Amino acid sequence: xxxxxxxxxxxxxxxGYILGGRNLAESVFKEKFQKKYGKKALGxxxxxxxxxxxxxEDFKNISSMGAQCIRLPFNYSLLEKKPFxxxxxxxxxxxxxxxxxxxxxxxxxxxxxxAPGSQNCDWHSDSRGRALFWEKQRxxxxxxxxxxxxxxxxxxxxALIGYDILNEPVLGxxxxxxxxxxxxxxxxxxxxxxxxxxxxxxxxxxxxxxxxLKELVGTNICVSIHAYQxxxxxxxFSPFYKFPGEIDGLVWDKxxxxxxxxxxxxxxxxxxxxxxxxxxxxxxxxxxxGESQWLQDVLELFEEFNFSYTYWTYKAIANSVFxxxxxxxxxxxxxxxxxxxFFGWETYLGRWKNERRKIGEFWQTKNFVPNKKIIGxxxxxxxx
Numbered sequence: 437x438x439x440x441x442x443x444x445x446x447x448x449x450x451x452g453y454i455l456g457g458r459n460l461a462e463s464v465f466k467e468k469f470q471k472k473y474g475k476k477a478l479g480x481x482x483x484x485x486x487x488x489x490x491x492x493e494d495f496k497n498i499s500s501m502g503a504q505c506i507r508l509p510f511n512y513s514l515l516e517k518k519p520f521x522x523x524x525x526x527x528x529x530x531x532x533x534x535x536x537x538x539x540x541x542x543x544x545x546x547x548x549x550x551a552p553g554s555q556n557c558d559w560h561s562d563s564r565g566r567a568l569f570w571e572k573q574r575x576x577x578x579x580x581x582x583x584x585x586x587x588x589x590x591x592x593x594x595a596l597i598g599y600d601i602l603n604e605p606v607l608g609x610x611x612x613x614x615x616x617x618x619x620x621x622x623x624x625x626x627x628x629x630x631x632x633x634x635x636x637x638x639x640x641x642x643x644x645x646x647x648x649l650k651e652l653v654g655t656n657i658c659v660s661i662h663a664y665q666x667x668x669x670x671x672x673f674s675p676f677y678k679f680p681g682e683i684d685g686l687v688w689d690k691x692x693x694x695x696x697x698x699x700x701x702x703x704x705x706x707x708x709x710x711x712x713x714x715x716x717x718x719x720x721x722x723x724x725x726g727e728s729q730w731l732q733d734v735l736e737l738f739e740e741f742n743f744s745y746t747y748w749t750y751k752a753i754a755n756s757v758f759x760x761x762x763x764x765x766x767x768x769x770x771x772x773x774x775x776x777x778f779f780g781w782e783t784y785l786g787r788w789k790n791e792r793r794k795i796g797e798f799w800q801t802k803n804f805v806p807n808k809k810i811i812g813x814x815x816x817x818x819x820x
Contacts, residue, residue, distance in 0.1 A: 437744075438742070438744055439504060439505050439543070439545075439597065439712065439744035439745070439746070440502075440503060440504050440505070440744065440745060440746075440817065440818045441498070441503040441504055441505035441506050441507065441542070441543075441745075441746045441747070441818070442498055442501075442503050442506055442507070442746055442747050442749070442750045442762070442814075443506070443507045443508075443509065443547075443714075443715060443746050443747065443748045443749045443750060444490060444494075444506050444507070444508055444509070444749070444750045444751070445509050445748060445749035445750070445752070446489070446749065446751070446752060447486065447489050447490045447509075448486070448508065448509065448510035448511065448514050448529060449462060449509050449510055449511035449514070449549045449550050449560070449562070450462045450465065450485070450781070451559065451560055452465070452559060452780060452781060453752070453753075453755050453757070453758045453780075454749065454751075454752040454753065454761070455752075455753055455780050455781040456753030456755065456765070456771075456772040456774070456779060456780035456781065457779050457780015457781045457782050457783075458779075458780065458782065459558075459559040459560075460559060460781075460782075461559050461562045461563055461564050462511060462513075462550070462559075462562050463513070463562050463564075464564065465781060465782075466478060466482075468782075468785060469481060469784070469785060469788075472785055472788075473788060473789070477788070480792075481784070481788065481792075484792065484795070484796045485796075485799060486529060487796075488796045488797070488799040488800050489751070489799045489800075490751070490801075491800075491801075492536045492539070493801060494750070494751070494801055495536040495537060495539065495540045495542060496540055497763075497801070498540070498542060498750065499540035499541065499542055501811060501814060501815050501818055502815050502818035502819040503542065503814075503818050504542065504543060504818070505542060505543035505544065505545060505597055505746065506537070506542055506543075506544055506545070506746070506750075507545045507547050507600065507714055507715075507746040508533060508544055508545065508546055508547060509547045509549035509603065510530075510546065510547065510548065510549060510550075511549065511550040511562055512548065512550055512551055512552050512578070512579065512582055513550070513562070514526040514529065515527060515530075515582060515585070515586070516552070516578070516582060519552075519574075519578055520578060520581060522582075522585050527589060530546070530586075530589075530590070534590070534593050534595045534596065537595035538594060538595045542595065543595060543596070543597040544595050544596055544597060545597050545598055545599075545600055545634075545636065545714075545746070546586065546596070546598075546599055546600065547600035547603055547636075547714070548579065548582070548583070548600065548601060548602055548603060549561065549603040550562035550563075550603075551569050551575065551579045551602060552569065552575040552578040552579055552582075553567070553568035553569040553570075553571070553572055553575030554566065554567050554568060554569055555567055555569040555570070555602055555603070555604070555605045555606070556604055556605060556606035556642070557606065558604075558606075560603075560604075561603070561604070567606060567608070569605075570607060570608075570610055570614060576618050576621075579602070579618075579622070580618070580621050580622050580625055581625075583599060583601065583622050583625060583626055584625045584626070584629065586599070587599070587625075587626045587629040587630045587633075588629055591629055591630040591633075596633055597633065597634055598633040598634030598635055598636060598656075598658075599626060599633060599634070599635050599636065600636040600638070600660060600714060601619060601622050601635065601636065601637060601638070602615075602618070602619075602638060603638060603643075603714075604638060604642040604643050604662065605638060605639075605640060605643075606640065606641060606642060607640050607641075612640055612648040615640065615648075616648060616649075616651065616652065619637055619649075619652055620652065622635075623635055623652070623657070632656065633656065634656050634657070634658055635656065635657050635658070636657075636658050636659075636660040636712055636714065637649050637652060637657060637658070637659055637660060638659075638660045638661075638662075638714065639659070639660075639661065642662060643660055643661050643662040643714065643715075644661065644662070646659050646661060646700065646703060647703065650703070650706075650707050653707050653708070653709040657709065658709065658710045658711070658712045658744075659700075659703070659704070659709050659710070659711055659712070660711075660712045660713070660714040661700055661711060661712075661713055661714070662713065662714055662715040662716065663696075663697065663713050663715070663716040663734065664715070664716060664717070664759070665693060665696045666683045666684060666686075666688050668683060668684055669683045669688065669725075669730070670717070670718045670719065670730065670759065671718075671719055671757055671758050671759060672719040672721060672756060672757050672758075673757060676725075677725065678725045678726045679725065679726035679727070679729055679730045680726065680729065681726070689733075690733040690736070690737070693733060693734060693737060694737055697737055697738075697741060697743075698741075700741070700743075701741040701743075704741070704742075704743075710744065711741070711742075711743045711744070712743070712744045712745070712746075713738060713743050713744065713745035713746070714745075714746055715746070715748040715759075716734060716745060716747060716748065716759075717747055717748035717749065717759030717760075718730055718731060718759055719755070719756070719757060719758060719759055719760055720754075720760055720764070720807055720810065723809055727810075728809055728810075728813060731810065731813050731814075732813055735813070735814075735817045738817075739817065739820070747762070747814060749761055749762075750762060750763060751763040751764075751801060751804060752764060752765075753765045753772055753780065754766050761804070761807075762806065762807045762810045762811055762814070763801055763804040763805070763806055763807070764804055764805050764807060765803060765804050765805070766805050769798055770783065770787065771783050771784065771787065771794075771795055771798045
């Protein structure tokens with residue numbers, strides 16, 4: 437089965453840049469909010485955000501593009517009430533997603549984007565600078581039991597495509613053996629409950645190094661990679677690069693991107709395993725720097741290599757760096773305040789008490805502008 441679709445990032449795990457601000461860990465932002473307004477207010481804030489940032493209309497939009505699936509990143513804390521016990525409210529959001537997905541014939545891939553203890557040192561794993569997931573067995577055990585709970589709840593859900601076990605693990609100097617053992621344990625636990633859904637395994641180094649996964653491939657197991665090459669161009673970390681052209685001292689064009697993807701194609705052919713590009717995307721700079729050409733070239737290569745894929749991401753505040761949304765908030769709302777000194781989601785801390793209704797309305801997709809160029813390109817490939 438060929439999967440083509442979108443990520444819905446920044447919703448069930450809040451990301452700073454997607455909300456127009458600094459990339460604080462979600463838990464750090466929540467601590468600041470709770471310190472200022474209290475635990476009850478934090479609960480109200482989180483509920484208001486989740487009820488407004490994405491709703492059924494967004495699934496209608498995604499379906500209209502021809503997307504077959506979504507990849508849904510979530511924070512373990514959405515579902516884990518306390519270690520080894522679970523939140524019915526958190527599971528209710530997943531139930532809501534599956535209802536919308538069924539209504540618009542969209543499949544869902546659940547992606548554990550932030551695991552207990554954090555599987556890398558970056559904000560998007562809700563890390564405060566350490567990957568404790570690899571240091572403490574109890575964190576890995578919690579993740580295994582979390583997947584058991586998810587599979588038990590949704591094993592009969594018709595909209596469920598599968599389980600993306602761990603987003604962008606980074607082992608540092610550790611042996612890949614620790615990740616292989618974790619994957620084997622999760623696979624065993626899920627397969628004791630759900631024998632037919634797909635299981636997606638991501639490699640080390642932000643889903644780049646996959647050779648060690650050859651020992652784990654099997655029926656209904658896919659290997660997932662992420663493809664943002666060349667990073668300084670796609671994420672606009674170094675401004676004024678153009679594609680095709682010289683980027684970081686190398687000439688980047690479709691053929692060079694082909695060479696970065698060919699090893700994954702060879703791995704797929706040799707080990708008879710499907711490759712899923714769980715993330716790829718580009719920071720949009722008005723289309724003046726070859727963004728459309730990069731996107732078309734990458735999609736053509738995915739089709740040539742028979743890779744499945746989900747674009748990052750559906751919706752975001754327009755920003756100067758990182759892959760932004762195909763729905764963008766362009767204007768400089770008081771809840772973005774690009775001039776600073778506080779901007780993006782940190783503006784909520786000063787405005788929540790008197791402006792919570794307006795903040796909720798600000799998050800709604802009706803205020804975001806569709807990037808028609810990117811949508812047009814994605815539609816073309818989604819429907820082939």
